[in-house]
Amino acid sequence: MLIWFLPAFLLFLAIGLPVFFGLIAAPGILLWLAGQEKDITLLYRNVYNGMDSFPLMAIPFFMLAGELMNRGGITIRIVEFSQALIGHLRGGLAQVNILSSIMFAGLSGSAVADTSALGSMLIPAMEKEGYTRRFAAAITAASSVIGPIIPPSGIMIIYAYVMGESVAALFLAGIVPGILVGVGLMFMVRAVADRYELPPARRVVTTGVELGRTEYWFSFVIVRLNIGWLL
Template sequence: MLIWFLPVFLIFLTIGLPVFFGLLAAPGILLWMNGQEKDITLLYRNLYNGMDSFPLMAIPFFMLAGELMNRGGITIRLVEFSQALMGHLRGGLAQVNILSSILFAGLSGSAVADTSALGSMLIPAMEKQGYTRKFAAAVTAASSVIGPIIPPSGIMIIYAYVMGESVAALFLAGIVPGIMVGVGLMVMVRLTADRYNLPPAKRVVLTGINLGPLEYWFSFVLVRLNIGLLLAQFVPLGAEATSTAKWLAYLGGILVTHGLMLGLRRVVNHDFRMVCKRAVVPLQTPVLILGGILAGVFTPTEAAAVAVAYALIVAFGVLRTMSFKDLPDVLIRAGITSAVVLLLVGAAMAFKTVVSLSHAPEILAEFILSLSENPLVLLFLINLLLFIVGMFLDAGPAIIILGPILGPIFIDLGVDPIHFAIIMSVNLTVGLATPPMGLVLFVAAAVSREKVETIAKAILPFLAVEIAVIFLITYIPAISMTVPRLTGFAN
């Protein structure tokens, strides 16, 4: 009888019961009807145990870092930087929207935060330039799904927590797929430029921008430190090189970078340089997070806390765009968002208890393997299943419920666990923008004041691109596995 927990849960969703209560009520009712009242206590105890986890502490920290960056005016700087790079293309502001989502993904890791922060800024701006409101909202919603794919990613932290995988490996595996989604959306904007009569190309670089002394020198040092470190990696020192040799290579990289920057100063427009300099400080956030994790300096959870500390230093000390009176509102917003996510995770972990009691994984595994013995066919079918699930269920709970069921099946078939994690994460993330129940569609509708139905029609070409990327990721493992393998985080 317990095998009916999923249909009962879907019935609760269709009648409008919040996901959190549906995740608890469906298995609770079935346990009671099955005469397993003792297991109901286990179910609700696991609600707390599901949230009581050190790795999950990364989620509220990343949420807080994103809120601080957004309130501190960081988002505006990323948009200005994107405009300077992409504004000269046909449909430039739509391209800016997508590039801003790629850059913002490295700060928040949340599709909803992306839609809300960038949408409230770019949708009105696009409308003023002649874009239709439904097209602007559709581009914003479609590009916002990049947020949970490019690190840091909340859903990948959840997957790693549930399935016991490396957070760093999942973060690295998401970089190329996220960029592919962004590039694909940019190509689609260009292809549909004539159909939607998008505005002509126009070079957009803000003029008259000046940086304060502290921000100027902060950006000056960060550029040279980052590029210098990158150049030092190409120096053939050998495995037995001393620390002195490594530091000399790094110093040499910094000096070479400084020479390159002085050369660029003579050939690059002053206003363009200022816009780029203003983007250096916010773009240091993903560098700090990934660099620290890869170097083994701190864990992903500690990296999230470091991101918050960096955001506070930037907002209060370097840019001085926030005051202490802004802090309570930022903390409240981050707290509410984090509470929603963690409650869903806790409820989904409790839901997972009934999944194990019902023997659903074994039954579903037998059913899936009976359909075909060809892993390629099974991957196609599982993509269809995940896509449908993503239409109705948020990515976090879906991963916790389906990950332990589907993951072992495909790992036994020879699919790398990191590869399957990316297939599942990207698929469910795209579901956030998929009609009829995609969450970011409703957020985009609220921000743009456009009907969900009209946004859903306008987003279809962009969804086609994202589905194509999903199948490329599925059947070409190297897309997601190359970076983790090169860095030693995957076999």
Template structure:
């Protein structure tokens, strides 16, 4: 049995600001040394390699690459224009545009960071010019970007599906309604705040001609999630192959349809993709090692026994877990939280 002191090593290393990858790596090393089982250390590189040498994980760099291609072209501006003709005439019009654009962009990037990077740099200055406070503009952008990992394709869902051995396609399909619901909820709150603060709106609705033109410009990017989900559900390709299809489609519309990207522009795009994918996959590998030592320590069984002493009501357990994840989310990003807690907490729901 591995002593639980390695958990404190993880907590302390995270508290002092050490990157999550190093925290996940140092904790197992300390655990084996504390248990006087240093011979296990030679298996750590093997576990790390096995953790990332999985075909489903190839979807991660592919979806990141597709999102980077979309983000580097003029697609972001087209998405914003489409959102503007749809909801720009609402109270707090630019804030509503921000939210709807995030919902639309979520189907392209699958990442909250990409959403914030693409839309924030464009919409936050525009909102400030319209009289919104910088804090409110940033808050709307940050809150709406959370929709990015919910509406498919989603990098977080790919990670969760791999860690928990569930269907990526099923997770993608299940993400639409929650994502749209979150977006509508944000729009309602924005409308209420906009009326109280008298935020501006577009003076008149967009004409039918303007809406048609914006839709024609935005239709090709918006087909991305349709192709991905439709192809998976129809059995045309696997989720990993769907990532490759998304890259090909993004390349085609960016180079040959919209014509905003040249071949030479792909060098920095590939570089950014490699850096982002490497960071995620390294976190996945170290999380697999951390999950392995957690299992050897008997943490899932001990946690299950403790939780069920509180209540055996599954709805109460779900409520407690949601509160727990809310607190964890204040300190960890969604990816590391899923990687660390998924294998430990998920058995409680079975």
């Protein structure tokens, strides 16, 4: 019966069923066709018991919070602040990309969310400034790796749940490595910028309002939310 699981799962994907429901429905239907109704109850009970965990509830809520803030325009403000802070440096847009990824990591905790939110905005802007598409994509991909390192991190929550470790301890351990990765990327971009004479950054987002206290207070709140519980 196991050999039919993959074809059944692929069939559900082909008809447009989400992956999660495909994984749940395929074994249940196969057990029902095999006349093993009692095993169906046992299967879904084990699935429920595996998901019935309070720490795992944080993952969808982190994703929801990141999506709400992204839809509310927080990504634009992050880029605006990063550009006001280090955009004047040589290779400014690449530096802005990295700093924005560091701050966005504290919102989503996901490398994919980081790449999709910032890459769609910064990669075209970097191309217009003279960066190659390969370099822009490489910087975006490399800096998005910071997402699962700086808390909150979904991977750390899953690891803590499986291994019985402290979520707070893992979050604390991820702050310094995440910042070091970002700083290392910034030094690398600086060296490349001096070699290829990359220009400072222009405004990526035009809001019609000059940068002022709003962006600086916003950045303070972001930093405070990320590390305030440590103070």
